[in-house]
Amino acid sequence: MYDLILFLIFLLLGYVFGQRAEKRHFRSIIEREKQLRDILVFSERRIPDAEQLDGSLVCGSVVISVDFFKRFVAGLRSLVGGRVSAYESLLERARREAILRMKEEARRGGAQSVWNTRLETASIYKGAQQSIGAVEVLAYGTAVKPR
Amino acid sequence: MADYENPLIPEGINVSPTHPLKDFILLVAGISTLLIVTVLVLSLLAGQLARHIPFANEQALAASLGRWLPQPPESAIARQRQDYLQNLAERLAGAMQLPPNMPITVHYSPGQTVNAMATLGGHIVVFEGLIATLPSENALAMILAHEIAHIRHRDPLVALGRGFTVMLALASFAGVGDGALQQGLGSIGMLPILSFSRSQEEAADAAALPAVLAVYGHVGDAAAFFEKVTQQRSGFDSPTLLSTHPDSEQRIARIREFSARQAPTDVAPTPLPAFMKAP
Numbered sequence: 001m002y003d004l005i006l007f008l009i010f011l012l013l014g015y016v017f018g019q020r021a022e023k024r025h026f027r028s029i030i031e032r033e034k035q036l037r038d039i040l041v042f043s044e045r046r047i048p049d050a051e052q053l054d055g056s057l058v059c060g061s062v063v064i065s066v067d068f069f070k071r072f073v074a075g076l077r078s079l080v081g082g083r084v085s086a087y088e089s090l091l092e093r094a095r096r097e098a099i100l101r102m103k104e105e106a107r108r109g110g111a112q113s114v115w116n117t118r119l120e121t122a123s124i125y126k127g128a129q130q131s132i133g134a135v136e137v138l139a140y141g142t143a144v145k146p147r
Numbered sequence: 148m149a150d151y152e153n154p155l156i157p158e159g160i161n162v163s164p165t166h167p168l169k170d171f172i173l174l175v176a177g178i179s180t181l182l183i184v185t186v187l188v189l190s191l192l193a194g195q196l197a198r199h200i201p202f203a204n205e206q207a208l209a210a211s212l213g214r215w216l217p218q219p220p221e222s223a224i225a226r227q228r229q230d231y232l233q234n235l236a237e238r239l240a241g242a243m244q245l246p247p248n249m250p251i252t253v254h255y256s257p258g259q260t261v262n263a264m265a266t267l268g269g270h271i272v273v274f275e276g277l278i279a280t281l282p283s284e285n286a287l288a289m290i291l292a293h294e295i296a297h298i299r300h301r302d303p304l305v306a307l308g309r310g311f312t313v314m315l316a317l318a319s320f321a322g323v324g325d326g327a328l329q330q331g332l333g334s335i336g337m338l339p340i341l342s343f344s345r346s347q348e349e350a351a352d353a354a355a356l357p358a359v360l361a362v363y364g365h366v367g368d369a370a371a372f373f374e375k376v377t378q379q380r381s382g383f384d385s386p387t388l389l390s391t392h393p394d395s396e397q398r399i400a401r402i403r404e405f406s407a408r409q410a411p412t413d414v415a416p417t418p419l420p421a422f423m424k425a426p
Contacts, residue, residue, distance in 0.1 A: 004331070019167065030158070040153055073167065076174040085163035085170055092161045 014068030021067075022089060029096050036103045040113040047115045047144055054147050056109055059140035060101025063124065064094045066133045090135060095119060098139035106143035117141035186316050190309040197308030198301045202249050202269070205304050209268025216270055217256040227422050229255035232273055232291070235284070239292045242361035243354065245299055253291070263290050265297035267304060277372075278423055283416035285363055286371035289402075292355035299354065302347045310340030352398060356405045366409065368416040370402040 047053065066074075070086040077084050098119065106114050117139060124134040220226045232253040240251050252270050259276040266272065271294045281287050297303065317332035343351075360366050373395040 001330075015167070037153055040151055042151075069167070069171070073171050073174060076171075076178055079178060080174070083163050085165045086167060088162045 010068045011072060014070070014072075018067030018069050022093065025093050025097070029093065029100065032100050032104075033096070036100060036107065039103045039106055039111065041099065041103065041117050041141065042113065042115050043117050045116045047142065050144075052147055053144040055115075055142045055144045056111075057140065058102050058105040058109065058111070058114060058143040059138060060098045060103070060105060061136060061138040062094050062097040062101065063134050063136045064090060064097075066090060066135070071133070091121070091137070094121075094135055094137040095139070098137040102139040102141060109143055109145065111143035111145045114141040114143045182320065186313050189316050190313050193308045193312035194305045197305045200301075200304060200308075202246070202301075205301075206268040209266070209270065212267070216266075217254045217272060220255055220257075224422060225255055225257060228278075229253065231420060231423065232287075235288060236271065236291050236295060238362055239288060239358050240295055242358045243292065243295055243299060245295070249299065251295055251298065263294055265294040265303055267307065269298050271295070271298070278419070280372065280375055281419065282371050283368045284419050285359065285366075285368035285416040287419065288359050288362060289355055289366075289369040290372060292358040293351045295358070296351035296354035297343065297347070300347065300350060302343050302351070305347075306340055306343055310337060313338075349401075352401065356402065360409065363414075363417065365414050366402065366406040367414065369406070370399045373398045373402075 047055065066087070070090065073086045074084050077086070099117070102114065102117070118141065120138040120140075122136040122138070124136060220229050232255055233251075236251045236253045245251070250269055252268075254270060254272045256272055256274050258274045260274040261276045261280055263271065263273045263277050271291065273291070277290070278287065281290075313335065314337075317335060318329070321329050321332050356366055356369065359369055377395045377399070
């Protein structure tokens with residue numbers, strides 16, 4: 001009986017704190033995206049007028065943990081299939097946060113645009129049973145500024 | 148860089164617009180419904196299959212369970228009572244056309260429990276407490292015939308088959324262990340083992356009445372036990388759907404309806420022998 005109560009407490013804690021953290025994170029992401037809108041991000045490999053520009057590598061990475069509630073819902077979802085909306089918002093946060101951190105580094109370097117931007121995703125605790133997973137997203141690209 | 152523009156991207160295009168709680172409730176409800184339906188279907192199938200197990204196998208199973216039936220009576224009066232019950236059961240069994248390889252063994256238990264039960268291997272346990280509440284042999288015969296009918300319908304084995312199937316199905320879902328989930332689901336599996344379904348009880352009543360009629364020529368006092376139970380009940384009414392035994396009033400009504408269809412007789416009920424009522 002105790003572990004059932006413990007499980008429900010974990011579920012409630014996961015939901016309350018997970019949702020609070022997610023809402024707060026999204027607010028902060030939207031705010032910072034507005035501040036960094038003038039730095040343009042491209043996936044294009046060839047940089048126009050490259051000979052007149054100075055390029056440097058910039059990257060931003062973030063690790064976000066799955067909360068207990070999201071993990072349980074995703075576990076149920078894995079029985080029946082379908083869109084795992086619990087993880088969709090998690091990865092959306094991680095991608096946008098990683099790009100923001102990359103842009104922040106570009107701003108510190110005085111660049112106006114980042115080219116050849118790539119995103120890498122890694123799952124931490126991959127395959128480990130009974131553990132709450134965490135996801136890492138790494139964004140990197142070439143920041144350029146006039147020579 | 149004037150050739151490029153950076154449009155404002157609308158929010159929420161990469162995430163399904165579902166509230167996480169709604170997702171959670173839908174999943175929990177859907178999966179538990181699926182699980183319940185699967186377990187119910189499996190238990191019904193198991194019940195159907197269990198009926199086809201030969202009675203000899205059921206007897207062997209009952210014998211292999213160890214000491215679970217009441218000890219043989221020690222005192223002379225208890226032995227006399229058990230012999231009398233056995234005798235009565237055999238008379239009724241004869242009237243019910245039991246298959247020849249289906250012997251009934253009655254056990255007398257000196258407990259105050261107001262109950263009688265049919266269990267695996269053709270064993271019937273009758274408690275002293277029940278006999279004390281009965282006004283006549285006819286009332287006792289009705290109860291014995293009801294339990295014999297359970298055995299003829301293979302209800303104890305069906306209940307066991309259903310229970311073990313439910314336990315196995317739930318254990319294969321939740322695993323075996325001493326966690327709360329496993330314990331809770333395991334006790335769900337015990338439910339079908341410990342009780343017969345309402346339709347089984349009704350079928351047993353329906354089979355018992357003709358047997359009592361055949362032995363005594365009338366069904367007077369057949370409802371006596373249920374009438375007594377109804378009188379003694381103190382305001383507590385369990386909903387009909389939840390209890391497995393049919394409501395006492397419904398049983399009395401059915402028994403009266405059956406007796407109304409028979410030719411009226413004014414034969415008095417056979418009294419219980421004096422040694423059955425001794426303190």
